[in-house]
Amino acid sequence: MKKLLATLLLGVGLAFGGLNAVAQTTTEAPAAVAAPAADAAPAADAPVAAPAAEAPAVEAPAAAAEAAPAEEAVKETVDKGDVTWMMISTILVLLMVVPGLALFYGGLVRSKNMLSVLMQVMVVFSLIAVLWAVYGYSLAFGGEGLIFGNLDKVFLKGITPDSLAATFTAGVMIPEYIFIAFQCTFAGITCALIVGSFAERIKFGAVLLFCAIWFTFSYIPIAHMVWGTGGYLFDKGALDFAGGTVVHINAAMAGLVGAYVLGKRIGYGKESMAPHSLTLTMVGASLLWVGWFGFNAGSNLEANGGTTLAFINTLFATAAAVLAWCVGETLGKGKASMLGAASGAVAGLVAITPACGTVGPMGAIVIGLVAGFLCLWGVSSLKKMLGADDSLDVFGVHGVGGIVGALLTGVFSAGSLGGVKGDDYSIASQLLIQAEGVVITIVWSSVVAFIAYKIVDLIMGLRVSEEAEREGLDITSHGETAYNR
Amino acid sequence: MKMVSAIIKPFKLDEVREALSSMGVQGITVTEVKGFGRQKGHTELYRGAEYVVDFLPKVKIEAAVDDGLVDRVIEAIEGAARTGKIGDGKIFVTDLEQVVRIRTGETGKEAL
Numbered sequence: 001m002k003k004l005l006a007t008l009l010l011g012v013g014l015a016f017g018g019l020n021a022v023a024q025t026t027t028e029a030p031a032a033v034a035a036p037a038a039d040a041a042p043a044a045d046a047p048v049a050a051p052a053a054e055a056p057a058v059e060a061p062a063a064a065a066e067a068a069p070a071e072e073a074v075k076e077t078v079d080k081g082d083v084t085w086m087m088i089s090t091i092l093v094l095l096m097v098v099p100g101l102a103l104f105y106g107g108l109v110r111s112k113n114m115l116s117v118l119m120q121v122m123v124v125f126s127l128i129a130v131l132w133a134v135y136g137y138s139l140a141f142g143g144e145g146l147i148f149g150n151l152d153k154v155f156l157k158g159i160t161p162d163s164l165a166a167t168f169t170a171g172v173m174i175p176e177y178i179f180i181a182f183q184c185t186f187a188g189i190t191c192a193l194i195v196g197s198f199a200e201r202i203k204f205g206a207v208l209l210f211c212a213i214w215f216t217f218s219y220i221p222i223a224h225m226v227w228g229t230g231g232y233l234f235d236k237g238a239l240d241f242a243g244g245t246v247v248h249i250n251a252a253m254a255g256l257v258g259a260y261v262l263g264k265r266i267g268y269g270k271e272s273m274a275p276h277s278l279t280l281t282m283v284g285a286s287l288l289w290v291g292w293f294g295f296n297a298g299s300n301l302e303a304n305g306g307t308t309l310a311f312i313n314t315l316f317a318t319a320a321a322v323l324a325w326c327v328g329e330t331l332g333k334g335k336a337s338m339l340g341a342a343s344g345a346v347a348g349l350v351a352i353t354p355a356c357g358t359v360g361p362m363g364a365i366v367i368g369l370v371a372g373f374l375c376l377w378g379v380s381s382l383k384k385m386l387g388a389d390d391s392l393d394v395f396g397v398h399g400v401g402g403i404v405g406a407l408l409t410g411v412f413s414a415g416s417l418g419g420v421k422g423d424d425y426s427i428a429s430q431l432l433i434q435a436e437g438v439v440i441t442i443v444w445s446s447v448v449a450f451i452a453y454k455i456v457d458l459i460m461g462l463r464v465s466e467e468a469e470r471e472g473l474d475i476t477s478h479g480e481t482a483y484n485r
Numbered sequence: 486m487k488m489v490s491a492i493i494k495p496f497k498l499d500e501v502r503e504a505l506s507s508m509g510v511q512g513i514t515v516t517e518v519k520g521f522g523r524q525k526g527h528t529e530l531y532r533g534a535e536y537v538v539d540f541l542p543k544v545k546i547e548a549a550v551d552d553g554l555v556d557r558v559i560e561a562i563e564g565a566a567r568t569g570k571i572g573d574g575k576i577f578v579t580d581l582e583q584v585v586r587i588r589t590g591e592t593g594k595e596a597l
Contacts, residue, residue: 272536380533
């Protein structure tokens with residue numbers, strides 16, 4: 001981020017003639033010319049203070065700063081189209097969590113635990129949102145550390161409506177507030193995803209405490225390492241457009257470790273634990289698909305051609321994965337199921353997440369097909385091998401799909417396979433970097449999660465009592481019933 | 486007086502009701518029930534988990550009738566509920582000691 005923010009150079013004594021040459025913007029550039037920035041603060045940290053009244057829509061200051069190299073002296077502009085798209089994207093990601101993910105998960109549990117899952121998803125998201133504002137954003141995007149950012153922006157200190165964040169195009173900026181909000185929804189959905197692994201048996205308080213700890217020591221550092229300027233994997237060139245490692249592998253490992261640490265649900269493998277409403281699961285999966293356009297295409301931070309690439313990939317990969325899952329089920333068990341189609345959609349969405357910005361539409365379809373088949377294997381054969389009661393198959397879908405996506409991103413980003421990378425792109429060396437990102441995420445998240453579960457267990461215990469589990473968490477943890485007759 | 490109760494396939498309920506009311510049965514009670522008999526259940530598959538569903542949904546109807554009507558009631562239910570396939574259900578007949586119509590206080594046959 002700092003590097004990005006550094007492009008917000010506060011100019012002192014601008015040479016406008018030179019500026020106009022580089023100002024390629026669709027906004028009212030000429031209007032900005034009259035607006036000199038008076039602030040002489042050092043370029044690195046300072047959020048841009050908008051030049052007084054003259055040109056509020058356009059950030060004039062770009063500039064000819066003291067030590068800055070000439071090529072960074074690009075004019076900074078904020079486009080209303082970008083800002084609008086980012087606000088819509090943020091809302092779409094929120095739609096993925098509540099109600100999307102909540103319903104997807106909720107339909108999969110027994111009716112006596114419906115509300116507990118809805119509650120865990122909604123409240124975890126809310127908790128992480130507040131923590132994000134307090135310290136999460138600063139630690140993830142506040143500095144150029146190898147693993148963490150810094151604490152310069154705790155409580156969103158120093159950020160104003162005029163503060164800007166960089167996009168992938170030099171000089172094109174978006175307001176920092178929407179960047180914070182957009183990233184906030186990512187942190188929130190990642191923690192909410194974990195809920196699926198230990199559903200139907202965990203204490204409500206334990207969920208919240210665990211998520212707070214894991215968010216701080218796993219989500220934030222992985223997000224910074226992958227997306228933050230100076231982050232270890234970012235500097236290595238790992239490709240993770242919208243969060244295959246940061247969101248999906250990260251959450252899946254925390255979930256899988258949780259399934260082991262908490263143990264199996266009472267009656268697992270003996271009693272029927274059939275989903276209570278696949279209708280709601282289908283509704284949830286569909287909302288996830290819709291919302292995922294914000295997640296993936298929004299990750300481009302602008303509304304341009306690259307955004308539409310992520311958009312179209314999100315459409316095709318998902319459709320391919322739905323088909324693959326249904327074919328796999330038909331070949332294996334003779335019937336294609338609604339749950340299979342819904343799971344296939346999520347698997348495809350997960351797999352295309354890291355790839356959506358750099359692969360072509362045909363690459364996306366292949367990624368979707370592979371993810372559909374492999375995640376089906378993940379929730380059946382692999383699940384049996386692992387021997388953990390991962391209640392709602394967070395690992396089988398998000399873990400397997402995330403790994404498939406992260407690795408195949410390295411393959412299909414190649415220009416020869418329809419991706420956007422040029423001739424100097426080496427599939428083999430990129431695959432190695434992708435694999436490194438996957439392994440780091442797996443190990444890091446697992447270790448942090450294990451320690452976090454143990455801490456929570458010591459403080460308040462993880463599991464509800466056997467009686468409470470049998471009666472259902474809706475009544476015993478929340479004092480209400482999902483379906484009254 | 487006899488109490489005739491029958492377990493039938495749910496989709497046969499309307500036919501049975503028509504057959505009974507057309508022959509003068511004044512009222513029946515219907516309950517949705519589950520159970521097992523010789524008809525096998527089925528298996529359901531949710532991702533990797535397979536569950537055997539032993540209890541199948543059925544409908545139970547109960548009719549309190551006068552002794553003279555019992556045979557015809559049984560015949561009517563049989564005729565209307567039969568598909569000839571396994572799982573058509575069963576009819577149980579038991580003695581009924583007393584009947585009271587709550588509104589009027591009538592008892593016995595008068596209350597049927």
